[in-house]
Amino acid sequence: MKNSREPKNTPFEINGITVQPGTRAKVELPLAQLYTQTPLNVPIHVIHGRKPGPVFMVSAAIHGDELNGVEIIRRLLRHSALKNLSGTVLAVPVVNVFGFIHKSRYLPDRRDLNRCFPGSETGSLGARMAWQFKTQVLDRVSYAVDLHTGAIHRDNLPQIRANLSNEDTGAMANAFGVPVVINSVLGEGTLREVAEAQGIPVITYEAGEALRFDESCIRAGVKGVLNVMHHLGMTGSRRTKAPREPYIARSSSWVRAERDGVFLSLVALGAWIKSGDLIGRISSPFGGDDVDIISPASGILVGRNNLPLVNEGEALYHIARFEEVSEVAESLEVFTSDIEDGPTQSGQLPIV
Ligand SMILES: [Zn+2]
Known part of the structure; x- marks a missing residue:
């Protein structure tokens, strides 16, 4: 009886495809072509909840060699928390498809796609891809998490980077649940900067190294994205305990x-x-x-x-x-053992 009174979601349309409430779809966004004229589509998973709610984007590999986020999204898509969703998830495992197939951070013209936003219809390859992505995906979104790793040969401790002067962004950074948050206002042309400028709160998760999988970084990432979705009211009751408050680097x-x-x-x-x-x-x-x-x-x-x-x-x-560096060190120890002893998420075998 109670269910019949709950507000119903309306269909979600993207790239000419209509996704009904309570269903999923994989939409192929035609962002580029190889010079063999083979289309190089960017697949977007749309999980459209029965109940209305925010449109939440989780994206990875905007730097084509940063792979942990690709696996984070793969596990997220199999997670049971997505079965009873309020709102819509747009999951983009690989934004920079060119870089991904070349195992490279960059585009074929050596540009960094994450410096090409907002882009333009008539600009460089990167500007055109950024423009397509922005107008067809980002402009539809109300909140986002962008998944990154360190550059090649550089390893990052799991951390959130966010513009904390925006209250909603700060709340998402807290909700993610990793101990270290770095307040950063990003340089020109990043997806995060352009989104924030138009009022879309975006946090960046940085964890691990380019061209490598790191099981702990992946687990913490899946958990973090689910924590943010829970914070946004998109998923039901949480099975795990609420994360500790993070520490913000000075x-x-x-x-x-x-x-x-x-x-x-x-x-x-x-x-x-x-x-x-x-x-x-x-x-x-x-x-x-x-x-x-x-x-x-x-x-x-x-x-x-x-x-x-x-x-x-x-x-x-x-x-x-940090002001309270000993507390951060202690919090990191607890966090690391929780992640290592915890579930792999979605019943996956751990990558070792
Ligand atoms: Zn990156």
């Missing part, structure tokens, strides 16, 4: 290589580092003196270079500073 900075050589790291991601600590060495492969890397700052290691061959000036460590 600032963050990179430690760079002072000379060329072989880089040996002595600290792991998530480590609590104090100013003056020995955190690494640069040695020569042909003998000679080692150079110690002394941390210039206290904080938590949120990003690290994983390639031992470095040139002077190269970014080695990303350290985030």
